[in-house]
Amino acid sequence: MAVLLIAEHNNKELRPFTLNAATAASQIDVDVHAVIIGQNSENAVKKLSELPVVKKVISIEGPHYENFTAENFAPAIVKLAENYSHIVCSANTFGKNLMPRVAAHLDTSQVSDIIKVISPDTFLRPIYAGNAFATVKTNDAKKCVTIRPTSFEPCESSGGTATIEKGEAGEEFTNTKFIKREEIKSDRPELGTARIVVSGGRGMQSGDNFKLITEVADKLGAAIGASRAAVDAGYISNDHQVGQTGKVVVPDLYIAIGISGAIQHLAGMKESKVIVAINKDGEAPIFSVADYGLEADLFEALPQFMEELNKLNTIQK
Amino acid sequence: MKILVAVKRVIDYNVQIRVKEDGSGVVTDNVKMSTNPPDDNAIEEAVKIKEAGKATEIVAITVGEEKAQETVRKALAVGADKGIHVKTKGVLEPLAVSKIIQKIVEKEKPDLVFMGKQAIDDDCNQTGQMLSALLNWPQATFASNIEVKDNTLEVTREIDEGLETVEINIPAIVTCDLRLNEPRYASLPNIMKAKKKPIEEINVSDLGIDITPRVQQLKVEEPPKRKAGIKVANVAELVQKLKNEAKVI
Numbered sequence: 001m002a003v004l005l006i007a008e009h010n011n012k013e014l015r016p017f018t019l020n021a022a023t024a025a026s027q028i029d030v031d032v033h034a035v036i037i038g039q040n041s042e043n044a045v046k047k048l049s050e051l052p053v054v055k056k057v058i059s060i061e062g063p064h065y066e067n068f069t070a071e072n073f074a075p076a077i078v079k080l081a082e083n084y085s086h087i088v089c090s091a092n093t094f095g096k097n098l099m100p101r102v103a104a105h106l107d108t109s110q111v112s113d114i115i116k117v118i119s120p121d122t123f124l125r126p127i128y129a130g131n132a133f134a135t136v137k138t139n140d141a142k143k144c145v146t147i148r149p150t151s152f153e154p155c156e157s158s159g160g161t162a163t164i165e166k167g168e169a170g171e172e173f174t175n176t177k178f179i180k181r182e183e184i185k186s187d188r189p190e191l192g193t194a195r196i197v198v199s200g201g202r203g204m205q206s207g208d209n210f211k212l213i214t215e216v217a218d219k220l221g222a223a224i225g226a227s228r229a230a231v232d233a234g235y236i237s238n239d240h241q242v243g244q245t246g247k248v249v250v251p252d253l254y255i256a257i258g259i260s261g262a263i264q265h266l267a268g269m270k271e272s273k274v275i276v277a278i279n280k281d282g283e284a285p286i287f288s289v290a291d292y293g294l295e296a297d298l299f300e301a302l303p304q305f306m307e308e309l310n311k312l313n314t315i316q317k
Numbered sequence: 318m319k320i321l322v323a324v325k326r327v328i329d330y331n332v333q334i335r336v337k338e339d340g341s342g343v344v345t346d347n348v349k350m351s352t353n354p355p356d357d358n359a360i361e362e363a364v365k366i367k368e369a370g371k372a373t374e375i376v377a378i379t380v381g382e383e384k385a386q387e388t389v390r391k392a393l394a395v396g397a398d399k400g401i402h403v404k405t406k407g408v409l410e411p412l413a414v415s416k417i418i419q420k421i422v423e424k425e426k427p428d429l430v431f432m433g434k435q436a437i438d439d440d441c442n443q444t445g446q447m448l449s450a451l452l453n454w455p456q457a458t459f460a461s462n463i464e465v466k467d468n469t470l471e472v473t474r475e476i477d478e479g480l481e482t483v484e485i486n487i488p489a490i491v492t493c494d495l496r497l498n499e500p501r502y503a504s505l506p507n508i509m510k511a512k513k514k515p516i517e518e519i520n521v522s523d524l525g526i527d528i529t530p531r532v533q534q535l536k537v538e539e540p541p542k543r544k545a546g547i548k549v550a551n552v553a554e555l556v557q558k559l560k561n562e563a564k565v566i
Contacts, residue, residue, distance in 0.1 A: 069483075070446065071455060091442075093476040097458045100411070100446035109412045109531035112441045122535070127439055128334045132343055135536040175489070176455040179471065179482040192477070196565070220566060232496060238461070238475045245355075245435060245495060247477065253565040263333065264437075270543065274563045276555065291546035291563065294555050304552040312556070315566055 001085035002031035005054070006077060008094045009036060009044035011066065016193050017090040019051065019154035024147040025088040026053040026155065027117040033058060035080060035167065037073050039066035045164060052160035062169035067181070068094065071173035074101040080167065081106055081142060086120070091146035092192070092247075103144035110144040111136060115151035129244040129267035149192065150250040150271070184239055191223040191240065196253045199225030199242055199269070200235070203258020203279065203298055207235040212302040213257060219309050225249065225269070227259045243268035258298045261286025278302075318372045318465075318487070320363040321427035322397065323418055324356040324379050324388040327438040340536045352388045355433025357500035358493040362463060363431055364396035365498065371465045374398050376425055380417050381405055386516060393511035394503035400516035401425075405528065411443035413528035418444075419451045420524045427488070429470070434459050434492040445492035455485035461496045 005025040008015040025032045033056040036048050045059045058080065064072045077098075081087060087102060089095035091113040103110040115133075116124035122137045123145065191197065198217045200210055210224075217224050225247075226240040242249055244267040254272035259265060261277070261284055269275070270289045277290035280297045287293040294301060309315065328334055329349040336343055352360075366372045377392035378401040379385045389400035403417050422430060435442040449456035457463075457472035461480070464471040474481045475494050485491075503511070521528060549555045559566045 070458075071449075074450060093459060093474075096442045097446065097456075100443035101450040101456070103443070104412065104415060104447035104450035107412075109410045110441070110443055110447075111532060112443060126540070127537070128328070128343060129437065129440065130540060131334050132336050132537050133540050134534055135538075137533045137535055138531060139533065140531045173455070175486040176457075177484040179484055181476075181478070181482075182480045183478040228495070237479065238496065239477060239479045244437065244440070253559070253563070264330065274559070274565050275543075275546070276559070287546075287548070289543050289546075291543075292555055292558055293546060293548045294552065295548060296552070301552055305556065308552055308556040309566075312560065312566070 001083065002033050003029045003086040003088055004080060004084040005032055005034040006087065006089040006095070006098070007034050007036040007044070007048050008090060009038060009041060011038045011041045012043055014044055014047045015094070016154065016190065017092055017149035018048070019157060020149035020152045021088055021090045021147050022051055022053050022155040023152040024114070024117060025086070028086050028088065028120050031055055033084070035060065035077060037065045037076055039063055047157070049162040049164050050158050050160045051155055051162070053155045054160060054162045057162045057164045058167040059164055060167040060169055064172040067178035069173065069176055069178060070098040070101050071176045072170070073098055074105055075170040076167070077102050078105045079170065084142070086143045086145060088145050088147060090149045092149060095146045099144055099146050106142050106144065108140045108142050108144050109138065110146070111138055112146050113148050114145055115148050129263050130270065131263065148248060150248055184237055188217060189221065189223045191225055191247055191249060194223035194249070194251055196220045196222035197225045197249050197251045198222045198255045198257065199227065199259060200230055200257050201227035201259030202229040202233065204230060204235055210235055215306055216255070216302065216309070219306065220315060227265045256286050256290070257302065259286055260284045261289065318429065319374045319376065319425070319427045320366065320372050320429045320431060321376045321378060321422065321425055322359050322363050322392065323430065323432035323444070324360065324377055324392055325353040325436050326350050326379065326381060326385045326388045327353045327436055330354055330437055336537055336539045340538055342534070342537050350384070352391055353433050353436045355435065355493050355495050356388070358495060358497045359431035359433055360392045360395055360397060361498045361500040362493060366465055367396065376401060376427065378403065378418065378421055380409060380414050389516055390511055391503065393514045394508045395501055399514065401519065402516055403519045403521055403524070405521045408530045409528065410530055410532060411441050412447055412531070415444050415447035415451055416526045416528065417521060417524060418448050420526065422452060429487060430490045432492055434494055445490050449490040455489045456492070457483055457485050457489065458492045459494050460491050461494045463491060463497070
């Protein structure tokens, strides 16, 4: 039986992690079908059909799907599930909210946040904030799996010609009403997919001081991250949080500034290729994962960092 | 209004866990255990709602071995009125926990069920959503703000793109983010008083549900270690290393 991928989108475009989830789905079985549920989402449907790993697209449309409410999505997916061995989605807030609802309807024990497909029923997943890896084998006939997007490469996004079928819309769940979504718009790269991330922690001391980070990030073409302490203190909004209960990032370069390195923060960034830590406390745990550590006062180091970057002839973007 | 709050006993968030040498799991003997951190936020929110005069009773429930009851006792000390301990042994999956809580919901008939959005041990992030599916109730996950209205809740949810607000009709499930509130500490007099509050003990076998694990844990291992880095003397050296050695800028 084929694998059913749940596409994440904004009714116009596919959200980028759909491509990573498609790769994971194709490692479970080459026969990948994708369901896309939304309202006026023709363009996203077309984009989905162009992913070469996707063999068939099922498009379900309805006004009650406009805001991706899990209570509306889950029954529509459950209705399709009988034809599939696996249902796959990203373990971001979209998939975390939705997949357990699908799994419970199917009486299936979900496998969350896998980082590797070992075989169609056996997966590797981090537990305890990534301080241990568990190899798990699911014995359920139908397998609901969410994947950690940064652990799988995005698939090719063009060249495919999957057939597009219309799926049947389900009834509206009327006890949940969407009110609003406040998205923080930014010209910077997305935190989850950026090549470079510059993050600030409690050591920044104020939201105003984050402009020191912004300058460096703009110079490097980087996304801006933060520790939970910095978000809790109100220095920066929640969508920047990196860690066990925030986002997991795996950039080529992660620069941690004024971040002590609690276990929960390390969980979100320690797989980064190169890690830099700038902290005035030489004993801070962040130095234990840093490739390059600089023991310094960040308020002196950051202006110097900008100066040194300005001296460079070229900066990779 | 009655609120049921689910709490889980986990290894304390400050403990650096150790993987057992035989690969069967992580060491829990003689390790400090605590209430799962966002479950503390769930209790706190319920208590705040009761203090605001919008709830009349708070019931704290846990599912697990003998010692799991400590988490219920702690919830009673910060303001829950009554406790329930569903006694189980061995591995419990979120699907099994949600089926157990479903049975308790049918008996206790709460208007709201609160719990943390994720347990910091297995990091599954499933139980609340599964329970709401089984009950066919609305779900508001990853809540960072809750406004109680007449027969609805307006909940702000933390999502990857920012914030989302939903209105859910009661009865409903809310899973709580760490930013929802600042959990209080139990005062000594309240800890003493909590010892007198009732905790109902229920054997899971009496609930008539199958909680056999569906997922086998084959092996637990340490993640690959990062190789030790170096300390640089100054910013100029750092930039030079990033440019010429790591070649990332």
